[in-house]
Amino acid sequence: MSMMSEYTIKTQICDICRKMWQLGWGAANDGNVSVKSDRDTFLVTPSGIGKSDITPEMIVKINTSDVILENSEYRPSSEIKMHLRCYAERNDIGAVVHAHSPCATAFAVAGKPLDDDALIEAVLTIGCVPVTPYATPSTEEVGDSIAPYLQNHDVLLLQNHGVIAVGVDLKTAFQRTETAEHWAKISLNARLLGGAQAISKENVDKLCAMRNEYGITGRHPRHK
Numbered sequence: 001m002s003m004m005s006e007y008t009i010k011t012q013i014c015d016i017c018r019k020m021w022q023l024g025w026g027a028a029n030d031g032n033v034s035v036k037s038d039r040d041t042f043l044v045t046p047s048g049i050g051k052s053d054i055t056p057e058m059i060v061k062i063n064t065s066d067v068i069l070e071n072s073e074y075r076p077s078s079e080i081k082m083h084l085r086c087y088a089e090r091n092d093i094g095a096v097v098h099a100h101s102p103c104a105t106a107f108a109v110a111g112k113p114l115d116d117d118a119l120i121e122a123v124l125t126i127g128c129v130p131v132t133p134y135a136t137p138s139t140e141e142v143g144d145s146i147a148p149y150l151q152n153h154d155v156l157l158l159q160n161h162g163v164i165a166v167g168v169d170l171k172t173a174f175q176r177t178e179t180a181e182h183w184a185k186i187s188l189n190a191r192l193l194g195g196a197q198a199i200s201k202e203n204v205d206k207l208c209a210m211r212n213e214y215g216i217t218g219r220h221p222r223h224k
């Protein structure tokens with residue numbers, strides 16, 4: 001993490017934000033991204049700027065107490081408390097991506113978890129995705145509502161709100177969000193076709209044991 005220059009990380013955050021916008025993962029200023037740049041410092045997307053308009057100069061540098069260390073021209077994302085709580089809960093987290101991607105958010109709005117163990121890629125990478133209790137955005141409520149779930153999951157659906165994914169680095173957190181959104185689309189369509197057919201417990205176990213062969217590192221999130 002610290003091997004990479006801060007400017008490089010800022011550029012990567014902007015790349016991810018542009019992808020989020022291109023993928024239609026939010027309207028207006030929805031969504032936010034952060035990266036742990038050092039032990040106690042974080043680079044965060046600015047508040048109130050559309051994801052396609054963010055440049056490296058706008059990325060805000062803060063510490064664990066949300067004190068702005070650099071770039072006071074911009075405020076950190078309003079959801080920064082939620083991000084900081086993720087880093088505080090788990091040492092292995094190096095980046096957090098939060099989006100209002102339409103399909104995963106539809107499941108969050110409907111209060112339905114993505115837990116049918118029906119898609120191989122999802123089983124391999126993100127396990128099941130629970131819905132966390134309703135919380136008022138930008139308050140400590142959000143952190144409190146997600147903390148218990150973070151211990152066993154890398155992707156969460158925030159009730160009536162959106163999706164959040166954590167990862168060792170930005171690419172991992174982004175790809176987990178992408179997998180969740182893709183899975184949500186497939187799951188929704190499968191429901192129109194009469195429902196997804198779950199993979200058997202035996203085969204789920206087999207897939208989980210193959211994670212290394214696929215180059216998937218890190219602990220495996222809990223299944224049902």
Ligand SMILES: [Zn+2]
Pocket residue numbers: 030031079098099100137161162
């Ligand atoms: Zn949000």
